[in-house]
Amino acid sequence: MASNHYKTLNEHYPWTANPTVVLAPMRMISTPPLATEVSRAGGFGFLGVGTDVSTFSPMLKEASSILESSLPTSEGVLPIGVGFICWGVDLSVAISVFESAPLKPAAAWLFAPREPKDLISWTEGIRKATNSRTKIWIQVGTVTMALDVVKSCNPDVLVIQGADAGGHGLAQSSSIISLLPECGDALAKEGFGHIPLIAAGGIIDGRGVSAALTLGASAVCMGTRFLAAPETPISNGYKNAVVKASDGGVTTARTTVYDKIRGTIGWPATYNARGVLNQSFWDHGKGMSEEENKRLYEEEMKKGDAGWSDQGRMTTYAGTGVGLVRNTQPAGEIVKEVMRDAKERLKTVGNMF
Amino acid sequence: MASNHYKTLNEHYPWTANPTVVLAPMRMISTPPLATEVSRAGGFGFLGVGTDVSTFSPMLKEASSILESSLPTSEGVLPIGVGFICWGVDLSVAISVFESAPLKPAAAWLFAPREPKDLISWTEGIRKATNSRTKIWIQVGTVTMALDVVKSCNPDVLVIQGADAGGHGLAQSSSIISLLPECGDALAKEGFGHIPLIAAGGIIDGRGVSAALTLGASAVCMGTRFLAAPETPISNGYKNAVVKASDGGVTTARTTVYDKIRGTIGWPATYNARGVLNQSFWDHGKGMSEEENKRLYEEEMKKGDAGWSDQGRMTTYAGTGVGLVRNTQPAGEIVKEVMRDAKERLKTVGNMF
Known part of the structure; x- marks a missing residue:
């Protein structure tokens, strides 16, 4: 077994408590x-x-x-x-x-x-x-x-x-x-x-x-x-989507779809992002073009918080542990x-x- | 935080030690x-x-x-x-x-x-x-x-x-x-x-x-x-491949390729398997037909332990922790x-x- 890494952060960052x-x-x-x-x-x-x-x-x-x-x-x-x-x-x-x-x-x-x-x-x-x-x-x-x-x-x-x-x-x-x-x-x-x-x-x-x-x-x-x-x-729509989500191993995924529809491009090819699955993701899976998916995303933005509904298109980036945020x-x-x-x-x- | 799950197994399985x-x-x-x-x-x-x-x-x-x-x-x-x-x-x-x-x-x-x-x-x-x-x-x-x-x-x-x-x-x-x-x-x-x-x-x-x-x-x-x-x-080839592998997050992947070339078919569609990446996996990624990949796998079987070499084709099922097996x-x-x-x-x- 490896040597111990229990170097707490307090030495260099004196305001921090443990475990930080x-x-x-x-x-x-x-x-x-x-x-x-x-x-x-x-x-x-x-x-x-x-x-x-x-x-x-x-x-x-x-x-x-x-x-x-x-x-x-x-x-x-x-x-x-x-x-x-x-x-x-x-x-x-x-x-x-x-x-x-x-x-x-x-x-x-x-x-x-x-x-x-x-x-x-x-x-x-x-x-x-x-x-x-x-x-x-x-x-x-x-x-x-x-x-x-x-x-x-x-x-x-x-x-x-x-x-x-x-x-x-x-x-x-x-x-x-x-x-x-x-x-x-x-x-x-x-x-x-x-x-x-x-x-x-x-x-x-x-x-x-x-x-x-x-x-x-x-x-x-x-x-x-x-x-x-x-x-x-972040909007209440996003927050509500986080509180509502559960079983993140199957209700989130790593994908580049959300980057594409949001235009957050430029990431090195080895990166993607984990978010809660939504209509943008499903439509991409069904073969919808990036242009159409992006257009629908931009339409959805007008809905405000409602865009994060179950069948919404607003991106909810979150990890697999999202179900533990209640x-x-x-x-x-x-x-x-x-x-x-x-x-x-x-x-x-x-x-x- | 949840109620405690520290129900050790010993009650029903008296020969077991803890943690089992x-x-x-x-x-x-x-x-x-x-x-x-x-x-x-x-x-x-x-x-x-x-x-x-x-x-x-x-x-x-x-x-x-x-x-x-x-x-x-x-x-x-x-x-x-x-x-x-x-x-x-x-x-x-x-x-x-x-x-x-x-x-x-x-x-x-x-x-x-x-x-x-x-x-x-x-x-x-x-x-x-x-x-x-x-x-x-x-x-x-x-x-x-x-x-x-x-x-x-x-x-x-x-x-x-x-x-x-x-x-x-x-x-x-x-x-x-x-x-x-x-x-x-x-x-x-x-x-x-x-x-x-x-x-x-x-x-x-x-x-x-x-x-x-x-x-x-x-x-x-x-x-x-x-x-x-x-x-x-299992063969020494497999064992050596396990001991040699490291950084399993990138040197293993979940895939159905190994099932296909080995003919271990019948799994429900929601399942696949994690194994160390090898030539079968890379060739599949490059578009090689399942038939050809399977044929090459069957050829490789004749090599015995050598079939598990770096560029081999024998399947090395293992988890992401394979690098910790030394x-x-x-x-x-x-x-x-x-x-x-x-x-x-x-x-x-x-x-x-």
Whole structure:
């Protein structure tokens, strides 16, 4: 069995509690009201800049204004992270924001570069611009990617995303149940056992968190669980669809259909996204042309919340654990509940043997 | 969070240790030498009758002759289970073997009926033939299936198989990371919280076992981990391919290609199987006809162990955790090591918080 990866995040991120819950940097979803609530509750909020770098500076300013009055900052570091979908972002623009920010984000989460080598420029650029105050987190989805990335970039943290995750990720991967231990072993064998691993994909509550920790994670990332939170800036139609969905293994799928109808194109060919199956998906399966499917999607947008109905066409990105999200709940409560339940779960199960 | 599912298996299966490791009833692989070693080590061995009911009686006799001298039997029950791929088995033949067996198998594992309702005849038939000495285990892969099965059959145990599992399973499902907790909650809500859940899919070592337990499993099932054991009656070519494979999220896939070239046809349309990618898979992807692919497969069989080479065509069914299987190891040692490591892991992680 592998060496232990229980390097908690607290050393570098002193406001975090254990086990740390990380908010996934969801594009257009992980905005300052949501991300700051997660950090204020002892989690690790991430702002989802995604592919739109023009949102970086305003989101950072908004988050700063919220957090400066409520969380201690140390050494010019803002207790929040920022996530980039690298292929869609002009690095030089991002760097200029890092340079000019009075408080640097505690971490930059790098995901989906056009080419693996692009991560080197990202890592070096951000470290230089922030004097390494912004830590580098890199998301991977295979053992090979994990090894390549640690050797080329020496990141501060690796996010290990499994196939159950909602939204974008690798079209092919395993779940964290086998991916996380194999990454842990492979990294330890190559001398990178000191890098904390964050588990992502299918984790919704204290059970998933405790499972991830036993698999070797130092902390966990959650996205789907936060979708129905009041701080999350998505429509009620989307939130209702998340609360209503169940049995995500068969009611969600990994597909590129939703990217196509929404025009969110440019993803490297190895990526797709998991969302709840809807009429766009079914029609695509029946052979409907992309043009017609897109046209119907754009018509559906006019319906507002009703577009997320059972036979609707509005995209509901969510992971396989969507059935475990059963109500709207403030983000801070989610963080605290999940941490408490994970600790209880570990104690209960540990005491059985 | 759901009610607790920590109903260990020991009450009904007194030879088992905790946490119990169950050998998956792999067709043509889980034979008496392997299955009895698992039971003798405190695990739960299953004989893989699969679709060939003519193997049932001889395997049961062989297992009886091994176990009668080494494990105590109680009330006419043999400390081993037997697994059926229901769509391929004549139930009346299976029943006649159950009826005539001097010692009844401790459990019958029912998988992949032609129609869901067939499970009712199977359950009733086996219970009657064995005076309920043979417990009914039913394998499911979705929350809906789990609910349907408990209502129609009231099984003694449910096996919850996630998408990471090797060999046959549902073409669409999530991993156990979200499937197991959601099944647990749904069953508890409907009054079936007393049924023990066995986690299957992607579990290879103590980390996977401890994760499954925190997710709500009473015990775990492993198949891939046992493939390289000396007691396993597969060729060295297959075993070497298992030991060599890594990064199973991308080097294995769920597919029907291997069924087609091997002529193992008849599976319900919702099933396929996970195996290591090889030349048969790549050629299928390039558009090779089924006939030609099958012909090349049959040619490859003449190569013996060499047919499992990197560019070979012999099928290597295995789960996403195949990269965590790194050597040949006796089945009994595997069981004991995994149980010990799981307990240590739970203790280590539990003590951190």
